[in-house]
Amino acid sequence: MAALGVTHLVKRFAGGVVGVDDVTLTVGEGAFTALVGPSGCGKTTILRLVAGLEEPTSGEVRIGGRDVTWLPPRDRDVAMVFQNYALYPHLTVRDNIAFPLRVRRTAPAEIVRRVRQAAELLEIDALFERKPAQLSGGQRQRVALARAIVREPALFLFDEPLSNLDAQVRAQTRAELVALHRRLGATMLYVTHDQVEAMTMAQTVAVMASGRVLQEGAPMSLYRDPASLAVAKFIGSPSINTVAGRSTGARFEGALSCVLHAAEASGAVLAVRPEHLVLGAAADASPATVTLVEPLGPESLVRMRLASGEELVARCAGEAPWHIGDHVRVGVAEGRGLCYRASDGSRLL
Numbered sequence: 001m002a003a004l005g006v007t008h009l010v011k012r013f014a015g016g017v018v019g020v021d022d023v024t025l026t027v028g029e030g031a032f033t034a035l036v037g038p039s040g041c042g043k044t045t046i047l048r049l050v051a052g053l054e055e056p057t058s059g060e061v062r063i064g065g066r067d068v069t070w071l072p073p074r075d076r077d078v079a080m081v082f083q084n085y086a087l088y089p090h091l092t093v094r095d096n097i098a099f100p101l102r103v104r105r106t107a108p109a110e111i112v113r114r115v116r117q118a119a120e121l122l123e124i125d126a127l128f129e130r131k132p133a134q135l136s137g138g139q140r141q142r143v144a145l146a147r148a149i150v151r152e153p154a155l156f157l158f159d160e161p162l163s164n165l166d167a168q169v170r171a172q173t174r175a176e177l178v179a180l181h182r183r184l185g186a187t188m189l190y191v192t193h194d195q196v197e198a199m200t201m202a203q204t205v206a207v208m209a210s211g212r213v214l215q216e217g218a219p220m221s222l223y224r225d226p227a228s229l230a231v232a233k234f235i236g237s238p239s240i241n242t243v244a245g246r247s248t249g250a251r252f253e254g255a256l257s258c259v260l261h262a263a264e265a266s267g268a269v270l271a272v273r274p275e276h277l278v279l280g281a282a283a284d285a286s287p288a289t290v291t292l293v294e295p296l297g298p299e300s301l302v303r304m305r306l307a308s309g310e311e312l313v314a315r316c317a318g319e320a321p322w323h324i325g326d327h328v329r330v331g332v333a334e335g336r337g338l339c340y341r342a343s344d345g346s347r348l349l
């Protein structure tokens with residue numbers, strides 16, 4: 001397994017669209033990094049540049065310390081698993097998995113060994129004689145994974161490989177992929193627009209927007225300490241609450257207010273995670289009206305509207321004692337307010 005290093009990577013398409021705009025990114029040997037961001041932010045383009053399916057306008061791609069920027073895909077030792085993992089419909093599961101090895105003229109005994117190993121790992125050895133049409137979506141996805149694994153590549157690239165699966169199978173396959181990563185000790189770069197997927201699977205998450213990496217870090221550090229309003233809003237579900245106002249340096253003042261340690265700014269945005277809103281009669285709590293209560297079992301989401309018209313969602317343990325139309329008071333748990341400049345979304349420190 002090899003580390004991946006991408007340096008000042010730029011991809012400008014014919015017609016002038018900049019798909020990737022100066023991205024520098026490292027995936028350590030054996031690490032699992034997720035690339036996450038909204039549609040069109042350049043995730044797939046980065047994978048295609050790393051795989052060699054696209055040539056960069058400028059910048060460098062290194063795999064295992066070797067400069068592969070101008071090498072054809074077959075010389076890069078990379079396996080890519082796509083959302084539409086096209087299996088060959090006329091081949092059995094066994095032959096689909098063996099296909100990349102046959103193409104490389106691997107010795108027959110070695111093919112048998114590696115195909116069996118990959119199939120056992122993904123628990124699809126019972127399906128060997130079936131054709132893709134006779135498989136469920138989740139089973140097909142596992143066959144596609146097995147086909148990537150048999151090659152024993154230096155680097156795995158995944159492009160939203162689970163998005164065609166229904167919620168339950170997706171959650172299960174997610175866990176399987178993480179276990180697989182552990183067992184193989186493989187280097188993986190995983191693209192998704194689903195931040196929950198990125199947070200739960202990866203050791204490192206890079207958040208992208210408009211061709212750039214906004215912030216990179218451990219999932220929980222991005223969650224706790226987002227460097228910009230864009231990252232704060234992208235990470236977390238339900239999304240972080242935002243309220244417009246100003247920072248005096250010691251307080252945030254708006255339809256919701258709290259104590260802060262931040263630079264002064266006349267145009268500021270307070271951002272608060274749903275679990276950091278406190279409902280009750282604290283001293284500087286603000287009036288709000290409950291608009292919806294969503295019981296989720298172990299917790300409830302309480303949606304409410306401030307006097308300014310701004311909407312908030314609070315996460316409360318267990319069953320919430322409030323109902324639609326209730327007048328409540330809402331405040332921010334001590335030290336939990338994040339403050340950003342309204343003009344550019346940068347953090348006010």
Ligand SMILES: Nc1ncnc2c1ncn2[C@@H]1O[C@H](COP(=O)(O)OP(=O)(O)OP(=O)(O)O)[C@@H](O)[C@H]1O
Nearest residue numbers: 013017018019038039040041042043044045046193
């Ligand atoms: N071959 C191409 N020619 C011109 N523009 C392209 C080409 N491929 C991608 N783009 C543009 O580059 C940008 C990045 O595209 P990319 O496919 O990398 O986004 P993405 O993050 O993978 O999005 P999604 O989540 O929807 O898959 C988009 O604006 C897209 O329209």
Ligand SMILES: [Mg+2]
Nearest residue numbers: 043044045159
């Ligand atoms: Mg894409």
